[in-house]
Amino acid sequence: MDVTRRGWDPRAREAGTSDLLRATAEQAIAYRASLGERRVGSRPGLTADELRARLGGPLPDGGEDPATLIERLVADVDDGLVTMGSPRYFGFVIGGSLPAALATDWLVATWDQNVGLFLSTPAASIVEEAAAAWLVDLFGLPVETSVGFTTGATMANFTALAAARHAVLRAAGWDVEEDGLIGAPPVHVVVGERVHASMVIALRLIGFGRRGAGRVAVNGEGAMRAADLRRILAALPPGPTIVAAQAGEVNTGAFDPLDEIADAVRERPGAWLHVDGAFGLWAAASPSLRHLIRGVERADSWGTDAHKWLNVPYDAGMVFVRDAAAHRAAMGVAAAYLPPAPGAERDPFEYVPEMSRRGRGFVVYAALRSLGRDGIQALVESNCAVARRMADRLARSPRAEIVNEVVLNQVLVRFANSDETTREVIRRVQDDGTAWAGGTTWNGRLAMRISVSNWATTPDDGDRAVDAILSILDGIDQGAGAR
Numbered sequence: 001m002d003v004t005r006r007g008w009d010p011r012a013r014e015a016g017t018s019d020l021l022r023a024t025a026e027q028a029i030a031y032r033a034s035l036g037e038r039r040v041g042s043r044p045g046l047t048a049d050e051l052r053a054r055l056g057g058p059l060p061d062g063g064e065d066p067a068t069l070i071e072r073l074v075a076d077v078d079d080g081l082v083t084m085g086s087p088r089y090f091g092f093v094i095g096g097s098l099p100a101a102l103a104t105d106w107l108v109a110t111w112d113q114n115v116g117l118f119l120s121t122p123a124a125s126i127v128e129e130a131a132a133a134w135l136v137d138l139f140g141l142p143v144e145t146s147v148g149f150t151t152g153a154t155m156a157n158f159t160a161l162a163a164a165r166h167a168v169l170r171a172a173g174w175d176v177e178e179d180g181l182i183g184a185p186p187v188h189v190v191v192g193e194r195v196h197a198s199m200v201i202a203l204r205l206i207g208f209g210r211r212g213a214g215r216v217a218v219n220g221e222g223a224m225r226a227a228d229l230r231r232i233l234a235a236l237p238p239g240p241t242i243v244a245a246q247a248g249e250v251n252t253g254a255f256d257p258l259d260e261i262a263d264a265v266r267e268r269p270g271a272w273l274h275v276d277g278a279f280g281l282w283a284a285a286s287p288s289l290r291h292l293i294r295g296v297e298r299a300d301s302w303g304t305d306a307h308k309w310l311n312v313p314y315d316a317g318m319v320f321v322r323d324a325a326a327h328r329a330a331m332g333v334a335a336a337y338l339p340p341a342p343g344a345e346r347d348p349f350e351y352v353p354e355m356s357r358r359g360r361g362f363v364v365y366a367a368l369r370s371l372g373r374d375g376i377q378a379l380v381e382s383n384c385a386v387a388r389r390m391a392d393r394l395a396r397s398p399r400a401e402i403v404n405e406v407v408l409n410q411v412l413v414r415f416a417n418s419d420e421t422t423r424e425v426i427r428r429v430q431d432d433g434t435a436w437a438g439g440t441t442w443n444g445r446l447a448m449r450i451s452v453s454n455w456a457t458t459p460d461d462g463d464r465a466v467d468a469i470l471s472i473l474d475g476i477d478q479g480a481g482a483r
């Protein structure tokens with residue numbers, strides 16, 4: 001093919017790039033500035049086919065001018081975006097973006113570093129190392145803990161389980177990295193009945209599956225009953241064992257009793273304790289919340305998210321493993337073309353599933369540095385205070401009932417003690433656009449699920465959301481409660 005005839009001219013292509021980036025930055029800045037006032041949900045009634053008509057179709061033969069393309073892309077997706085960065089977005093558990101984190105994320109895309117190896121980009125390795133040390137300190141984990149920067153808590157949990165699998169099988173005389181799982185001694189896996197769905201994915205990927213896992217009974221808030229864990233462990237035949245506990249149940253925010261769980265696990269020699277603390281681990285940042293994770297440092301591995309409570313743009317999470325050798329044994333690999341890092345320097349790829357990888361560590365680093373210890377504490381505590389305030393205001397309505405203990409940033413509220421009314425309130429709130437909250441089924445009953453995880457959320461945002469919710473609830477009452 002004659003590439004010249006096809007107009008492949010990199011210099012001409014690059015020519016307008018400065019203007020393109022400036023114009024794009026203006027688009028991004030305008031979006032960012034509108035976060036507080038933009039409607040929170042996508043446009044009610046917008047259909048997938050409408051979006052398909054705008055965005056789909058065959059791949060064009062001739063390329064488009066980047067500036068035109070971006071302008072049209074922005075226009076075409078606008079009403080199909082959900083303003084997840086809104087201070088009144090309370091869906092799932094989703095943080096916004098701190099200014100320093102967003103700006104650094106722009107640079108990360110621009111620097112375009114493949115951060116797998118120390119040698120390929122020493123700055124990225126050292127930035128990860130610095131952020132890792134801050135996080136280990138902040139969470140109060142053992143100083144020898146090694147850290148990997150993942151896409152999120154799912155991959156953090158997966159990585160931790162891989163390290164656990166290595167360690168418990170090695171202790172049983174089996175080299176899982178060399179010989180795989182077929183023919184290996186059975187590994188007993190124990191989780192809580194309210195284990196997060198992503199942990200099920202991690203168990204599946206790691207080759208343990210879901211059915212075989214022992215399930216520990218939980219209390220009404222979804223926290224493991226330590227006595228039941230003891231019962232299950234006592235009934236297991238001896239052998240490799242992994243227990244996965246949870247700090248922060250995704251609906252209620254409840255914490256498994258980690259100290260008691262660690263006591264129980266320690267009675268079984270060689271057993272591994274993992275803690276999924278996707279958002280709950282951040283309770284460590286607050287002296288008034290720290291009691292919720294008492295004993296957390298006694299575990300062997302931990303997973304958490306940065307795109308939830310640390311408020312970095314998607315995506316980022318971190319895995320922590322006390323036994324750095326087990327961590328590296330599970331994730332690292334040698335290959336002739338991969339030059340080992342000089343001296344004791346750290347190759348970031350040895351701690352995560354991916355080899356080539358985006359420089360997420362820069363963004364986490366910037367978020368931590370821009371907040372400082374006090375800022376992280378203030379962020380966590382102010383979100384919890386808004387959650388508390390919203391729960392208190394909602395509870396004053398005779399037709400609303402808070403169905404969880406609000407110990408952290410999560411509120412579950414049910415309306416008119418009716419699944420139907422609750423479903424209708426959630427639907428109308430999502431259409432209304434003042435705020436956004438989703439639904440869940442908790443102990444067999446439907447509830448609205450409110451998560452306060454955005455650094456920018458103020459008490460006033462909480463009040464505006466509650467006002468909207470209560471006025472929608474009123475409307476449903478007057479509209480003849482039975483329908």
Ligand SMILES: *Cc1c(COP(=O)(O)O)cnc(C)c1O
Pocket residue numbers: 093151152153154155196198199246247248249250276277278279305317
């Ligand atoms: C969100 C969450 C996860 C999964 O995290 P991702 O960032 O979606 O991968 C795991 N566990 C808990 C408790 C969570 O809240």
